[in-house]
Amino acid sequence: RAAEAKRAAAKKAVEEAALVEGATTVIEEINLDDIPDETKKAFDKKPVKEKKVEKVDIHEEVEEVDEDEDSGKGKKVKKILLTIFGSILGVLILVYAGLAIFFNSHFMFNTTVNGNDYSLKSVKDVEADMESQVQGYTLTLKEADGDTEVINGAGISLEYVQTDEISKLVSSQKKFLWPMSLWNKQELETKVAVQYNEMVLENDLKNLPCMDPENQVESKNAKPEFNGTQYEITEEIIGTQIDEAKFIEAVKAAVEGFQYELVLGDTDCYKLPKYVSTSEEVIAACEKMNL
Numbered sequence: 001r002a003a004e005a006k007r008a009a010a011k012k013a014v015e016e017a018a019l020v021e022g023a024t025t026v027i028e029e030i031n032l033d034d035i036p037d038e039t040k041k042a043f044d045k046k047p048v049k050e051k052k053v054e055k056v057d058i059h060e061e062v063e064e065v066d067e068d069e070d071s072g073k074g075k076k077v078k079k080i081l082l083t084i085f086g087s088i089l090g091v092l093i094l095v096y097a098g099l100a101i102f103f104n105s106h107f108m109f110n111t112t113v114n115g116n117d118y119s120l121k122s123v124k125d126v127e128a129d130m131e132s133q134v135q136g137y138t139l140t141l142k143e144a145d146g147d148t149e150v151i152n153g154a155g156i157s158l159e160y161v162q163t164d165e166i167s168k169l170v171s172s173q174k175k176f177l178w179p180m181s182l183w184n185k186q187e188l189e190t191k192v193a194v195q196y197n198e199m200v201l202e203n204d205l206k207n208l209p210c211m212d213p214e215n216q217v218e219s220k221n222a223k224p225e226f227n228g229t230q231y232e233i234t235e236e237i238i239g240t241q242i243d244e245a246k247f248i249e250a251v252k253a254a255v256e257g258f259q260y261e262l263v264l265g266d267t268d269c270y271k272l273p274k275y276v277s278t279s280e281e282v283i284a285a286c287e288k289m290n291l
Contacts, residue, residue: 100175108173108181113166113188114258123166130192130258134160139254141210142263144240144270145217149208151251156201158255161193192258201255205248216241221275224286231289233277241271 107118107126118126137153169188209215219239224231247269254262264270275282 096179099178103170103173103175103178105170107170108175108178108186110181110184111186111188113169113190114192123170126166127160127162130166131160131162134158134192134194134258137258137260139251139259140261141208141251142261142265143210144238144265147210149210151201151204151255153196153255155204156196156255158194158196161195163193165190165193191256194256194258196255198252201252202248205251206244210240211242211244211247219271219273221273222277222279222282223275224282224289231286233282233286236273236276238270238272243269243271 106120106122107113109119111117111119113126116129118129121129134153137158139151139153141149141151143149169190173186205211217237217239218241220237222236223234225234242264246267247264250264250267250269251262
């Protein structure tokens, strides 16, 4: 509106200047000799007041108008940019707060539980998945001689028991730091609560082929033996004899820990030799026998 007002004022000033210039031209064209004496006397008695005409620089006015228009456009663009920025910031805040609330009942990005990917999964989703895993559960036993045995969960009446362990894991998350989970992995471990028929499991284990004495190799201690010239240490033999009590205990722990594989050599269920080639007693005996 200010720009329009200035344009109108400039236009009016130009028109007035043109009128004055035209009037001057007309006066110059009149022949004073043609004017009656009475009219000349009348003009002489009433002096004509000269009207001052203010000179207007049209180019300057136009430049001011253009500057005002540019200033108005700049303010409009700035207002639009601020509105866009505010809208984006508002959306980001809503997303941040919304996901923080969402992770009160769901696992964050890049989260695994017992090796399973449960990113963005709810407590109910995880529990349902674990229950389905229990229904098809099997435990593979890897023996020292390379043989394997399989314990079927259905055969021992294995069932999933719902607890608050999963809820505790979700509650322990730092919800307001959830953006960090976009690039940081969260590896969680928890005990899967199960119940099963222990008597059936123990009976199945006792009847496995690996528990048959005929299929077992006895472990032997390292000892000094004469080779024809002197005594030297003979290496120990690690057999496949199984300690029944320790074996049953190890398998129960694997089932209750919801493990899918148990390497018997990593447990202490095998009956190992008491003396090995590095035992001080064996080394001392060998040295004494060679004196």
